[in-house]
Amino acid sequence: MKVKVVSRILEANERIAEENRKRFKEAGVFVANLMGGPGAGKTSLLEQTITRLKSHLRIGVIEGDIVGQDDAERIGALDIPVVQINTGGACHLDANMISEVLDDLPLKELDMLIIENVGNLVCPAEFKVGEDIKMMVLSIAEGHDKPLKYPLMFQESSALVLNKIDLLPYTKVDINKMRNDSLALNPKLKVFEVSCSAGTGIDAWAQWLNGLRSQ
Ligand code: MG
Ligand code: ZN
Numbered sequence: 001m002k003v004k005v006v007s008r009i010l011e012a013n014e015r016i017a018e019e020n021r022k023r024f025k026e027a028g029v030f031v032a033n034l035m036g037g038p039g040a041g042k043t044s045l046l047e048q049t050i051t052r053l054k055s056h057l058r059i060g061v062i063e064g065d066i067v068g069q070d071d072a073e074r075i076g077a078l079d080i081p082v083v084q085i086n087t088g089g090a091c092h093l094d095a096n097m098i099s100e101v102l103d104d105l106p107l108k109e110l111d112m113l114i115i116e117n118v119g120n121l122v123c124p125a126e127f128k129v130g131e132d133i134k135m136m137v138l139s140i141a142e143g144h145d146k147p148l149k150y151p152l153m154f155q156e157s158s159a160l161v162l163n164k165i166d167l168l169p170y171t172k173v174d175i176n177k178m179r180n181d182s183l184a185l186n187p188k189l190k191v192f193e194v195s196c197s198a199g200t201g202i203d204a205w206a207q208w209l210n211g212l213r214s215q
Helices: 002-027 042-053 070-076 095-104 151-156 165-170 175-185 202-213
Strands: 030-036 059-065 082-086 112-116 133-139 159-163 190-193
Touching (some): 030 202, 042 059, 042 112, 042 159, 159 175, 175 190
Parallel strands (some): 159 190
16 A cells, blocks of 8 residues: 555656646756755755856756755845745655746746755655656765665656765775665666865866856
């Protein structure tokens, strides 16, 4: 019975995601769903990316968190449109939550909308919100066992950003295993190695993201 209920929830979600997708298409905005565990560096990556791209790409952001406004304040400080969703306990964003805030964003004036999902390596990968692509951040400090333990997110993502590579000398993490296991799960995955705090690797990543918009 439980399986039936879950599949009904996902079906209902899919219908709303399709409506969102239509709205995004009409507005001509490219939408990316950014996922990753708590502390992977999703918001830091957004800060770095937006700083590099905002002069020629009109970016808006939806921040998803269980509680709090911290991330929306960080992004808002960059002077771009941002909306905070508080899920009040839910561990992922769904299509309906996104649909409810779309009127609060100047969609038609945006080239790209980035949705930062709730920090979680599991269910954000199961819920479509109407995005063009999913992408994920994994910090090397989370350990090289994560791709094989949480395969769905790696399979659903178009890009994997390996963050905090400046910490490599201080850990026993095998970054080659991290990369190879991720690619074994999803051979099409674009992998970037960055350090948001040191600023390394961000240019290549930002360039790739920018290129998606013009495709
Ligand atoms: Mg965040
Ligand atoms: Zn969840």
